Amino acid sequence: MSYVPPKELATRxxxxxxxxxxxxxxxxxxxxxxxxxxxxxxxxxxxxxxxRTGEPxxxxxxxxxxxxxxxxxxxxxxxxxxxxxxxALLDKRPGVTVGGMLRNWGLVFVGNxxxxxxxxxxxxxxxxxxxxxxxxxxxxxxGTIGEGRTLGYAEHGAAGMLTLFVRGVLCNWMVxxxxxxxxxxxxxxxxxxxxxxxxxxxxxxGFEHSVVNMFLFPxxxxxxxxxxxxxxxxxxxxxxxxxxxxxGLSFVGLIIYATHARTAPARPRKVPAA
Numbered sequence: 001m002s003y004v005p006p007k008e009l010a011t012r013x014x015x016x017x018x019x020x021x022x023x024x025x026x027x028x029x030x031x032x033x034x035x036x037x038x039x040x041x042x043x044x045x046x047x048x049x050x051x052r053t054g055e056p057x058x059x060x061x062x063x064x065x066x067x068x069x070x071x072x073x074x075x076x077x078x079x080x081x082x083x084x085x086x087x088a089l090l091d092k093r094p095g096v097t098v099g100g101m102l103r104n105w106g107l108v109f110v111g112n113x114x115x116x117x118x119x120x121x122x123x124x125x126x127x128x129x130x131x132x133x134x135x136x137x138x139x140x141x142x143g144t145i146g147e148g149r150t151l152g153y154a155e156h157g158a159a160g161m162l163t164l165f166v167r168g169v170l171c172n173w174m175v176x177x178x179x180x181x182x183x184x185x186x187x188x189x190x191x192x193x194x195x196x197x198x199x200x201x202x203x204x205x206g207f208e209h210s211v212v213n214m215f216l217f218p219x220x221x222x223x224x225x226x227x228x229x230x231x232x233x234x235x236x237x238x239x240x241x242x243x244x245x246x247x248g249l250s251f252v253g254l255i256i257y258a259t260h261a262r263t264a265p266a267r268p269r270k271v272p273a274a
Contacts, residue, residue, distance in 0.1 A: 004184045004186065010257065013087060014093065016084050021101060028104065031074060032077075032109075032110070035115060036118075038075065038115075039115075040118075043063070046059040047141055049062055067178065068199075076111075078244070080248075083252050083253040086253065087254075089101055120215050121222065124223055128223070135223045140224075143219075145216055146225040149216075160235075165246075167240075170207045172251075174201050178198045181194035209244070217237070218232075
């Protein structure tokens with residue numbers, strides 16, 4: 001599968017983070033838009049499979065198809081740049097600044113949200129024949145997800161907010177593992193295999209992904225979910241964003257950087273006296 005060892009992987013990660021900082025505004029927005037749109041479609045696909053088969057594992061098994069497609073096409077998710085770009089800053093790559101990092105994050109957020117919202121509107125039209133009929137079982141399930149993952153957390157107060165944040169952390173631990181894992185191979189099958197595994201884990205365990213939620217929650221509002229835009233922002237999107245940032249950077253980016261890009265000197269060998 002053309003395996004790339006960790007030392008070389010670390011260099012590829014740093015190069016990728018640096019490249020994203022200097023990407024043009026146009027290309028950053030286009031790639032982020034398409035990433036959000038494709039991930040939203042994959043989420044709709046997975047929910048449809050789960051509802052129609054009654055088997056959540058099957059939906060989770062097939063959800064990674066969208067993630068693999070968007071990364072093979074070179075599109076960008078906010079969860080990925082949360083991990084990659086700060087490492088280029090930490091490595092003091094020439095011209096990489098805090099302002100450049102924040103610019104990249106902001107543009108990718110806007111693009112992801114616009115893409116996910118576009119897919120949400122298209123799928124709402126698809127589910128309701130242009131809002132002329134009542135939502136079907138799949139659409140009703142999407143609305144229920146929106147309620148359970150906003151008001152459901154709010155019912156638990158501070159404990160709910162902590163749980164939401166932790167689910168965001170765990171999510172981007174897995175998603176960023178998939179992002180950097182794709183660089184571990186130079187073949188398409190190798191990339192897909194490495195990406196598929198952690199994305200399956202995140203989706204089946206119900207972790208919180210900020211870009212997936214950019215599709216699910218606007219969809220829920222369009223399809224009659226009983227929650228508000230404020231509920232979505234306060235009791236999901238904002239804490240999820242923070243959790244995704246902490247999870248991807250702490251458990252993936254900084255770990256790989258510390259041990260593979262800045263490997264500590266080996267301990268001296270002690271040769272027993274003859």
